[in-house]
Amino acid sequence: MTLSLPRPHPLALGLIAACACGLAHAEDAAEREAKRLDAVVVIADRATTATKTDTRLIETPQAISVVTAEQAADRGAQNLQEVLRYSAGAVAEAYGLDTRSDGSMVRGFYPVAFQDGMTRQVGTSLVPRPEVYTMERVELLRGPSSMLYGAGASGGVLNLVSKRPQFQSAGEIGLSYGTNQRKQLQFDLTGALNDAGTVAGRIVGVARDAQLQVDGLPDDRLVLAPSITWRLSDATQLTFLGLWQKDETGSSQQFLPVAASIHALKGRRIPSHRLLGEPDADRLDSRQASGALLFEHAFSDSVKLNSAVRYARSRTKFTEIYPDVYSNPANPFIDTDGRLLARSVYVNNPDIDTLTTDHNLQVDFATGALRHTVLAGVDYLRFRQTAMTGFDATTPIDAFAPVYGDYTLPTLAPQARQDQSQIGVYVQDQIRWGERVTAVLGARRDRARTQVGDQPQIEDFATSYRAGVIVDAGGGFSPYLSYSESFLPIGSLDFFSQPFKPQQGRQYEVGVKWQPREQTMVTLALYDIREKNRQTNDPENVLNSVQTGEVSSKGVELEATHTLPNDFYVTASYSYNDAKVTRSNFAPEVDRQLADVPKDLASVWGVKQFDWGDTGRIRLGLGARHVGSTQSIGGNGSLRTPGYTLADALVSFDLPQWSFTVNVTNLADKDYYAPCRAFGDCFTGSGRNVTGTVTYRF
Numbered sequence: 006m007t008l009s010l011p012r013p014h015p016l017a018l019g020l021i022a023a024c025a026c027g028l029a030h031a032e033d034a035a036e037r038e039a040k041r042l043d044a045v046v047v048i049a050d051r052a053t054t055a056t057k058t059d060t061r062l063i064e065t066p067q068a069i070s071v072v073t074a075e076q077a078a079d080r081g082a083q084n085l086q087e088v089l090r091y092s093a094g095a096v097a098e099a100y101g102l103d104t105r106s107d108g109s110m111v112r113g114f115y116p117v118a119f120q121d122g123m124t125r126q127v128g129t130s131l132v133p134r135p136e137v138y139t140m141e142r143v144e145l146l147r148g149p150s151s152m153l154y155g156a157g158a159s160g161g162v163l164n165l166v167s168k169r170p171q172f173q174s175a176g177e178i179g180l181s182y183g184t185n186q187r188k189q190l191q192f193d194l195t196g197a198l199n200d201a202g203t204v205a206g207r208i209v210g211v212a213r214d215a216q217l218q219v220d221g222l223p224d225d226r227l228v229l230a231p232s233i234t235w236r237l238s239d240a241t242q243l244t245f246l247g248l249w250q251k252d253e254t255g256s257s258q259q260f261l262p263v264a265a266s267i268h269a270l271k272g273r274r275i276p277s278h279r280l281l282g283e284p285d286a287d288r289l290d291s292r293q294a295s296g297a298l299l300f301e302h303a304f305s306d307s308v309k310l311n312s313a314v315r316y317a318r319s320r321t322k323f324t325e326i327y328p329d330v331y332s333n334p335a336n337p338f339i340d341t342d343g344r345l346l347a348r349s350v351y352v353n354n355p356d357i358d359t360l361t362t363d364h365n366l367q368v369d370f371a372t373g374a375l376r377h378t379v380l381a382g383v384d385y386l387r388f389r390q391t392a393m394t395g396f397d398a399t400t401p402i403d404a405f406a407p408v409y410g411d412y413t414l415p416t417l418a419p420q421a422r423q424d425q426s427q428i429g430v431y432v433q434d435q436i437r438w439g440e441r442v443t444a445v446l447g448a449r450r451d452r453a454r455t456q457v458g459d460q461p462q463i464e465d466f467a468t469s470y471r472a473g474v475i476v477d478a479g480g481g482f483s484p485y486l487s488y489s490e491s492f493l494p495i496g497s498l499d500f501f502s503q504p505f506k507p508q509q510g511r512q513y514e515v516g517v518k519w520q521p522r523e524q525t526m527v528t529l530a531l532y533d534i535r536e537k538n539r540q541t542n543d544p545e546n547v548l549n550s551v552q553t554g555e556v557s558s559k560g561v562e563l564e565a566t567h568t569l570p571n572d573f574y575v576t577a578s579y580s581y582n583d584a585k586v587t588r589s590n591f592a593p594e595v596d597r598q599l600a601d602v603p604k605d606l607a608s609v610w611g612v613k614q615f616d617w618g619d620t621g622r623i624r625l626g627l628g629a630r631h632v633g634s635t636q637s638i639g640g641n642g643s644l645r646t647p648g649y650t651l652a653d654a655l656v657s658f659d660l661p662q663w664s665f666t667v668n669v670t671n672l673a674d675k676d677y678y679a680p681c682r683a684f685g686d687c688f689t690g691s692g693r694n695v696t697g698t699v700t701y702r703f
Contacts, residue, residue, distance in 0.1 A: 017212030029459035050523065051071055054144040054164040056435060057122065057153055057444065058084045058279055058367060063520045064443045066473030066485035068530040068562060071144045072588045077137055079612060079626055079655050080666030081696060085135050088143050088148050090630055091608045093146060093564035093578035099601060101679040101688040102112035102218055104257040109149055112534060113558040113584030113602045114160030117335040121167055121246065121297060123315050127388045131321045131355050131627055133252050133291040136193050139209050139230045141166045148463045148512045148532060149491030152447045152471035155384065155429045159510030159536045168245050170205035170234040175307035176703050183483045183696030185224065187215040203236045218692055221284030222255035231565060235699030246297040248580060254373045256285040260686040261336045262330040262346065265404060267646065275404050277676055277689040281346065293319040307369040314362040326350045326412060334641055345401045350415055361385070392420040421458030428452055442476065445470040453494040462503045467492040481521035487514045499549055506552055510536040524568035532557040543588040555588035556599060572614035580606040598636040601680050603648060605633035612655065628654030632679065649677040649687060649690070669693065
């Protein structure tokens, strides 16, 4: 095969061309009239996360939400947590404004983060947070999902789908300015790279200079994501996805004392923007480079091979100085005037290497009246981490009139190297009976190994099952029933050097999906999750943990997406989650609401479009989201954090090539906590954020 590469190619010069076109390009008036913007309503009706095959949502017997890039941008989402703000069952910002990770909870548990179907983050490892502008969409599969994805808790799977090359030329460049001195340049260019149309490329970039809501800390980022797709033949395609990312920021959470926040007396409340660390020392700087290869080959119309591999390497330097609010939660101040807080300093500088692969064969065939889509595969994960860490006490700070610059840092020492690996073999059969009934059956076997320093290697085995059925009952109604399991290796030893058993979860889910027409989807789901082998304190040894804990999570979720006449698009959701501890050695938490998990979640978001002149349109969006109260139980009793309701807005003026957009989140600039804990600290929420963006498309 001979490839003809033009010299020079427009993609390579696209960024320069965008600036030049913005100044010099003119169109004929008649051509402009022909380019009137149609209503843009992007509603996903298919997903790959639930089955690892391209399956319609209406044929998937489990609750799944899909948030497209357009929806995320309209809602003003600036990170992965914020993308989930309007998704049913998801507490998008479980610990408020927290730059350390994208800490969301689903059905009372933490979902596992994947990217393009492969593990993105192992446990709570410090890796750079993903850039949402590089994502095509985000798919959230709710509930246990180990049958397809291996180790994970019972919350579900959060899969990020990267932007990929398109063979039709397109591009955009945007400039943003907003709250906290946010200045951002972003661009996205794609198109064919040769005359034969067999090679396509794409490059996505972001450059941001900004500050955090917390005083004195940066929020800077550089991202470059090149990708290329090569159509080797009509049946074979190879895609490379690259990523380079550099973040310079700090920890946005300051662990404000309960006594000077939610329980503060008049005039004694510490502002949510107050830095209780040090502007010259607090840092969360990360570097990451990754490359992924995605290979597809169709042996025939009924046999298809999918193969994916990704290697990622990240280096992080994390230093955080924070107040000691835990020694005496009721009164953490160390002076008689109630102003000084003792402080500690924690340093963690991990180097992380992660290799992930997933290879599967899809076979379509029929047995009588039954049509089968059988998926058989094997996936592998290898995770290695070395780190330099340190912890010590440092100088106190006046929380109400801080003076910075007086602090000490700990001596660093190497942390025990962590090596984890997991290999899993899975098989799944999607069975279609006529045009009405779809069943999904699957099983998986995993082996997970963990090695920490010189400790004995821990080896765990697990078998996970999944079964579900969904029926087209007519009128767009599709009731379904499903069962799924999860397992999560603990990867550590108890005080007596005995390995912990993996956490295990199971879920029963029943629901109905209603899709009377293409642009409408309503999902009602009821679920019952039980997770066992939860670690609790050993009553006979304070230095030990035992696995007597069990958590139950039962609830109902309603999620709806609908396009009304006259270009009005709306989404709405409501969730009720009764998550509680059913077994524990800590008696006060038994049969009580699970810590940090709200019972009620609700949201509604709508966008109305109006024509403007011959070629333009105006889009107005308004949304509201409610997060219910949370509870925390500690040795000093319980603490309840009030719920909160926030509003978001969108104003956009769009032309065929230009768009001018203003996004506002937390419209009323409400000050809230999400959540506070009986241990003594409060997590602050995000204040009002206003961002204006100008985008040129070509």
